Amino acid sequence: MNTPTSSHRARQTPASPIRKLQAAADAARGRGVRVNQLNIGQPDLPTPPEFLAIVRQFAEPVVAYAPSAGLPETISAWQRYFRRVGTDFSTDQIIVTTGGSEAIIFALLAVTDPGDEVLVFEPLYPNYVTFAQMAGITLRPIRLTLETGFRLPPAKVIAQQISRRTRAIIVCNPANPTGAVLSDDEQRALAEIARVHGLFIIADETYREIVFRGQPPRSFASIAEIQDRVILVDSVSKRFNCCGARIGCIASTNQAVIDAALKFAQGRLSSPTIEQMAVVPLLADSVRFTDSLVETYARRNGSLTAALKLIPSIRFAEPAGALYVMLSLPVDSSERFCQWLVESFHLDGETVALAPGPGFYVTSNLGHHEARIAYVLGEPALDRSAKILAAALEQYPGTTR
Amino acid sequence: MNTPTSSHRARQTPASPIRKLQAAADAARGRGVRVNQLNIGQPDLPTPPEFLAIVRQFAEPVVAYAPSAGLPETISAWQRYFRRVGTDFSTDQIIVTTGGSEAIIFALLAVTDPGDEVLVFEPLYPNYVTFAQMAGITLRPIRLTLETGFRLPPAKVIAQQISRRTRAIIVCNPANPTGAVLSDDEQRALAEIARVHGLFIIADETYREIVFRGQPPRSFASIAEIQDRVILVDSVSKRFNCCGARIGCIASTNQAVIDAALKFAQGRLSSPTIEQMAVVPLLADSVRFTDSLVETYARRNGSLTAALKLIPSIRFAEPAGALYVMLSLPVDSSERFCQWLVESFHLDGETVALAPGPGFYVTSNLGHHEARIAYVLGEPALDRSAKILAAALEQYPGTTR
Numbered sequence: 001m002n003t004p005t006s007s008h009r010a011r012q013t014p015a016s017p018i019r020k021l022q023a024a025a026d027a028a029r030g031r032g033v034r035v036n037q038l039n040i041g042q043p044d045l046p047t048p049p050e051f052l053a054i055v056r057q058f059a060e061p062v063v064a065y066a067p068s069a070g071l072p073e074t075i076s077a078w079q080r081y082f083r084r085v086g087t088d089f090s091t092d093q094i095i096v097t098t099g100g101s102e103a104i105i106f107a108l109l110a111v112t113d114p115g116d117e118v119l120v121f122e123p124l125y126p127n128y129v130t131f132a133q134m135a136g137i138t139l140r141p142i143r144l145t146l147e148t149g150f151r152l153p154p155a156k157v158i159a160q161q162i163s164r165r166t167r168a169i170i171v172c173n174p175a176n177p178t179g180a181v182l183s184d185d186e187q188r189a190l191a192e193i194a195r196v197h198g199l200f201i202i203a204d205e206t207y208r209e210i211v212f213r214g215q216p217p218r219s220f221a222s223i224a225e226i227q228d229r230v231i232l233v234d235s236v237s238k239r240f241n242c243c244g245a246r247i248g249c250i251a252s253t254n255q256a257v258i259d260a261a262l263k264f265a266q267g268r269l270s271s272p273t274i275e276q277m278a279v280v281p282l283l284a285d286s287v288r289f290t291d292s293l294v295e296t297y298a299r300r301n302g303s304l305t306a307a308l309k310l311i312p313s314i315r316f317a318e319p320a321g322a323l324y325v326m327l328s329l330p331v332d333s334s335e336r337f338c339q340w341l342v343e344s345f346h347l348d349g350e351t352v353a354l355a356p357g358p359g360f361y362v363t364s365n366l367g368h369h370e371a372r373i374a375y376v377l378g379e380p381a382l383d384r385s386a387k388i389l390a391a392a393l394e395q396y397p398g399t400t401r
Numbered sequence: 402m403n404t405p406t407s408s409h410r411a412r413q414t415p416a417s418p419i420r421k422l423q424a425a426a427d428a429a430r431g432r433g434v435r436v437n438q439l440n441i442g443q444p445d446l447p448t449p450p451e452f453l454a455i456v457r458q459f460a461e462p463v464v465a466y467a468p469s470a471g472l473p474e475t476i477s478a479w480q481r482y483f484r485r486v487g488t489d490f491s492t493d494q495i496i497v498t499t500g501g502s503e504a505i506i507f508a509l510l511a512v513t514d515p516g517d518e519v520l521v522f523e524p525l526y527p528n529y530v531t532f533a534q535m536a537g538i539t540l541r542p543i544r545l546t547l548e549t550g551f552r553l554p555p556a557k558v559i560a561q562q563i564s565r566r567t568r569a570i571i572v573c574n575p576a577n578p579t580g581a582v583l584s585d586d587e588q589r590a591l592a593e594i595a596r597v598h599g600l601f602i603i604a605d606e607t608y609r610e611i612v613f614r615g616q617p618p619r620s621f622a623s624i625a626e627i628q629d630r631v632i633l634v635d636s637v638s639k640r641f642n643c644c645g646a647r648i649g650c651i652a653s654t655n656q657a658v659i660d661a662a663l664k665f666a667q668g669r670l671s672s673p674t675i676e677q678m679a680v681v682p683l684l685a686d687s688v689r690f691t692d693s694l695v696e697t698y699a700r701r702n703g704s705l706t707a708a709l710k711l712i713p714s715i716r717f718a719e720p721a722g723a724l725y726v727m728l729s730l731p732v733d734s735s736e737r738f739c740q741w742l743v744e745s746f747h748l749d750g751e752t753v754a755l756a757p758g759p760g761f762y763v764t765s766n767l768g769h770h771e772a773r774i775a776y777v778l779g780e781p782a783l784d785r786s787a788k789i790l791a792a793a794l795e796q797y798p799g800t801t802r
Contacts, residue, residue, distance in 0.1 A: 001599035003629040003655065004568065007514045010661030019469065019667055040466075047464045055459050055675060063448045063645040063676075065441075068420065098499050098647070101669035113408045114515030114537040130668030136515040136537050167405065198402035228404040244464040244674030246499070254404065260411030266420055267531030268502035272673045273645030274456060275464075 013133040017126055017359020024342040025353050033346045036377055036385045039338075039353040041176075043323070043376040045241045045296065048289050054278040066270040069262055070096025070249070074276040077283035078234075078249050084286065085208060087221040087232070089251045095261050098271045100206050100235030100248035101127065104170075107202045107231045107250055108135045110260035112167045118202075119161055119169040121152070123326060123360035123367065125176045125204070140166065141362040146328050146370075149317040150180035155189050159197065168200035168231075169193070173217055174207040177360050177372040178326050179301075179319020181217055191226045200257075201226060206235045209290040211321040212298045227253050238323065240282040240289050245275040297323050300375040300382055307386035313393055313401060323375045326357070332398035334358070334371045345392050352385040352392075414534040418527055418760020425743040426754050434747045437778055437786045440739075440754040442577075444724070444777040446642045446697065449690050455679040467671040470663055471497025471650070475677040478684035479635075479650050485687065486609060488622040488633070490652045496662050499672045501607050501636030501649035502528065505571075508603045508632045508651055509536045511661035513568045519603075520562055520570040522553070524727060524761035524768065526577045526605070541567065542763040547729050547771075550718040551581035556590050560598065569601035569632075570594070574618055575608040578761050578773040579727050580702075580720020582618055592627045601658075602627060607636045610691040612722040613699045628654050639724065641683040641690050646676040698724050701776040701783055708787035714794055714802060724776045727758070733799035735759070735772045746793050753786040753793075 018040055025035045069075065075091050082089055097103040104127075112118060114136035120128055122141040132139045140161045144150040152158070171190060174181045182190070194201045203220035211217070221232045235248035250261050282289055301319055308314055308327070315328040331337040335356040342353050355374070357367025375382065393399050419441055426436045470476065476492050483490055498504040505528075513519060515537035521529055523542040533540045541562045545551040553559070572591060575582045583591075595602045604621035612618070622633045636649035651662050683690055702720055709715055709728070716729040732738040736757040743754050756775070758768025776783065794800050 001597060004512065004599045004601055006511050006655075006657035006661050007517075007568075009514055010511045010657070010664070013661065013664040013668070015664055016469070016667035042466050044463075046462045051464065052459065052462075056457050058453065058456050061447045061453075062445075063452065063643045065443050065644045068417070098673075099669060105669075109535050110407050110411045111405065113410055116408075127668045127670075130664065134510050134665060134668070167408075196402060198405045200405055242464040243466045244671060246671065246673045254407075256407035256411070260407050260414065263411070263414040263416055263531065264535060266417035267414070267528045267535065268500060268506075269528075270645060270647065272499075272647045272676060274675065275673060 009133045009136060013130050014126070014359065018355045021338060021342055021353050024339060028342050028351060032349065034350040035342060036350065036352045036381050038373045038376060038385060039355040041374050041376065042243060043241055044378065045293065047242045048240055048282055050281040051240065051242055051278045054281070055274060058274055063273055066273045066276055068265040068270055070271065071273070071276045073280050077280045078251070081283040081286050082251065085219060087219045089253065093253055093258055094249055094251045095258065095265050096271050096276060097248040097250055099246040100204065100233055100237065103233035103248045103250040104128070104202065104204065105131050105134065106261045106264050107233055108132065108137065109264060110257045111200045112137045115165060116167045117163055117165045118167060119158070120362065121171065122362050123177050123357070124362065125172055126359045128170055129362060139362050143363065143366070144178065146315060146317050146326060150175065150178040152182070152186045152189065155193055158193055162197050166197070166199060168202050170202045170204065171220070172204040174211060174321030176207065176322055177324045178317065179322045179324050180317070181211055181320040184218070187217065187220065187223065191220070191223045194226050194229055200229045200231055202231045202233060204233050206238060207322040209239060210294055210297050210323060212301055213320055221251065229254060231257055236279050236282060239286070239293070240279070241293065242279070245279060246272060247275050247279050297375055300379060303379040304373070304375060304382040304386065307383050311386065311390045311393070314389070325373050327371050327373060329369055329371055330393065330399055330401040331369060331396060332400060333368050336398060337396055338371055340396060341392055345395065347388045347391045350384060350388060352388045410534045410537060414531050415527070415760065419756045422739060422743055422754050425740060429743050429752060433750065435751040436743060437751065437753045437782050439774045439777060439786060440756040442775050442777065443644055444642055445779065446694065448643045449641055449683055451682040452641065452643055452679045455682070456675060459675055464674055467674045467677055469666040469671055471672065472674070472677045474681050478681045479652070482684040482687050483652065486620060488620045490654065494654055494659055495650055495652045496659065496666050497672050497677060498649040498651055500647040501605065501634055501638065504634035504636070504649045504651040505529070505603065505605065506532050506535065507662040507665050508634055509533065509538065510665060511658045512601045513538045516566060517568045518564055518566045519568060520559070521763065522572065523763050524578050524758070525763065526573055527760045529571055530763060540763050544764065545579065547716060547718050547727060551576070551579040553583070553587045553590065556594055559594055563598050567598070567600060569603050571603045571605065572621070573605040575611060575722030577608065577723050578725045579718065580723045580725050581718070582612055582721040585619070588618065588621065588624065592621070592624045595627050595630055601630045601632055603632045603634060605634050607639060608723040610640060611695055611698050611724060613702055614721055622652065630655060632658055637680050637683060640687070640694070641680070642694065643680070646680060647673060648676050648680050698776055701780055704780040705774070705776060705783040705787065708784050712787065712791045712794070715790070726774050728772050728774060730770055730772055731794065731800055731802045732770060732797060733801060734769050737799060738797055739772055741797060742793055746796065748789045748792045751785060751789060753789045
């Protein structure tokens with residue numbers, strides 16, 4: 001018989017919009033063009049020496065499986081970290097995962113069956129779409145706009161998207177890709193929707209500390225009224241700049257959710273042992289590492305937004321946190337523009353790679369005039385990148401105003 | 402509203418039958434009883450120093466994301482390894498995964514949609530059941546029996562389990578938990594079924610080299626007639642005794658499958674960077690490491706089976722490979738017996754933990770008179786464990802003959 005075909009879910013899964021430009025960027029480098037890669041989320045910052053020291057001093061004769069729920073010392077370190085940011089979990093309410101990615105997958109599988117629906121706010125972290133396809137579920141998007149600073153719409157607008165198949169709301173706070181941080185009122189409004197409609201909240205709080213004005217937001221897990229239905233997903237990747245370690249966690253006071261996550265964790269046996277050991281001192285003394293990290297991103301944010309404000313045709317909502325800003329660009333198609341930038345443009349031998357907007361939307365036909373910048377390079381490179389953008393918009397054949 | 406409930410798939414996922422006895426084993430140790438843990442797959446062997454040297458010499462200032470498909474040098478190392486065992490893949494037909502577990506999940510998601518079916522042979526590796534629940538699919542079991550040495554039934558018996566929803570056959574060769582190795586005729590018969598019925602073969606060849614008699618079996622990926630429909634899943638864990646490294650791979654010449662796996666891989670960003678670097682010398686020079694490993698397991702197999710043969714009431718099929726043997730025990734319930742062994746029995750202050758049989762079956766009510774031993778300890782401990790088993794069967798209140 002003919003070669004069998006791949007699954008529908010495989011075919012419907014989008015290729016990463018963030019990594020799409022890589023071949024073109026590599027080709028540009030081959031031509032001697034310097035490419036400022038602001039499209040991907042790999043910062044240029046060092047990994048704390050405390051992490052590297054544990055790796056280099058690894059003295060065990062065997063790299064053995066860790067327990068499926070995580071090494072006891074890593075679970076305890078997460079527990080102490082959460083306590084410091086105002087959230088209390090017992091050690092059996094925390095499961096160490098292979099990156100925040102696995103935590104989100106476990107959360108989705110714990111609360112949804114194929115055909116179920118989950119609410120998301122768009123623009124969204126594109127990999128939520130991949131995880132939903134893997135789980136066989138549908139994302140119902142609620143659109144946020146640059147014009148309102150990506151504020152949440154009124155509760156009744158959100159509630160209109162809830163059907164009898166809706167099981168959860170995913171919320172990334174501070175948000176990738178918008179840099180928006182929910183107000184306390186917005187958090188309370190979401191909590192109330194979850195309470196009234198019997199939904200879980202999957203709270204992706206990876207960028208918790210990275211806030212440029214005022215205090216970091218409270219964790220959804222600290223809102224008493226919804227303690228039974230919050231699933232916290234987290235990661236050390238950006239907070240401690242060790243993206244390649246692949247250590248995250250899922251935490252919940254909902255016993256059924258943790259039971260489910262533990263069974264999924266047993267299925268994949270364990271997360272990497274060496275990195276679980278190496279993140280312990282970072283989680284145990286997090287403030288020491290995050291204070292300077294947040295300062296760095298705040299400086300980059302200030303410098304980049306100041307430079308972007310000098311380009312009248314670019315609009316954006318000033319980010320309050322995370323390490324991203326979503327730009328509105330006067331172009332026919334952000335995908336064509338981003339490709340052209342890397343393939344056909346340079347300013348004094350230098351160009352910039354941005355992540356095109358459509359990949360950040362579930363709704364088709366949105367994002368064609370937007371692109372995301374990640375502040376993964378220092379101020380001089382960000383400053384030059386803004387100048388490159390301004391010059392490029394002058395020359396790009398598809399600039400619309 | 403009331404607390405929302407977890408998903409059906411979460412509730413239907415079994416807890417790991419292998420890790421279930423852990424609390425009882427820890428309690429026994431607390432009472433001063435020595436527990437020979439033959440229930441879990443963590444061998445007592447050292448990790449090769451070449452792996453540890455790379456970890457200890459990690460000199461990068463940043464633990465950065467690896468490419469989603471894997472580090473180029475790790476992909477190349479897998480390619481050279483596969484070439485050595487008789488299988489040719491191009492580098493873009495191989496994706497590095499986080500353990501063999503993730504490779505199996507990617508393979509299932511690449512070829513099945515919710516509600517689809519996959520054929521398995523039982524007794525089976527229990528985590529296949531977890532992965533199927535996560536994917537929302539149904540496993541259709543074909544029973545193999547100890548009496549026939551776990552040989553495959555005739556092709557028409559296998560074909561009877563195929564419906565219009567069947568998408569693939571998972572086959573573990575050499576097999577966990579039976580230690581059976583497929584004959585060339587059996588491999589050809591399975592290939593023919595896959596060809597005629599338009600099915601994928603997901604070939605889990607993790608134990609490839611660990612064969613005690615004759616040559617290791619050929620890879621399913623080397624059978625020309627089904628090159629378009631074989632998905633190879635593999636892992637470094639047992640072959641190089643680095644279970645906690647969490648490095649595996651998925652390889653296929655089917656472009657649609659690899660495209661799908663790459664998109665899933667992009668969703669979870671990357672596998673751990675440090676371990677990807679550390680496995681390169683092991684894959685590059687695999688024979689040097691596996692030759693002595695195979696000798697060790699062959700010695701253990703010989704010693705254990707010789708000791709078991711002295712217990713007339715225990716039956717088993719002599720394993721030809723892997724590191725497991727499935728025992729038929731004269732007991733009312735293997736779950737009760739295994740629990741009793743750890744909780745209520747010792748011989749001179751020593752007992753043994755086995756993995757009870759039911760967890761290795763999809764069909765309910767099978768495996769109640771079976772248990773699996775993993776050869777994860779040396780010959781003296783295996784020998785004592787056989788003696789402990791013999792004495793326990795004399796004393797256990799539920800012994801049936």
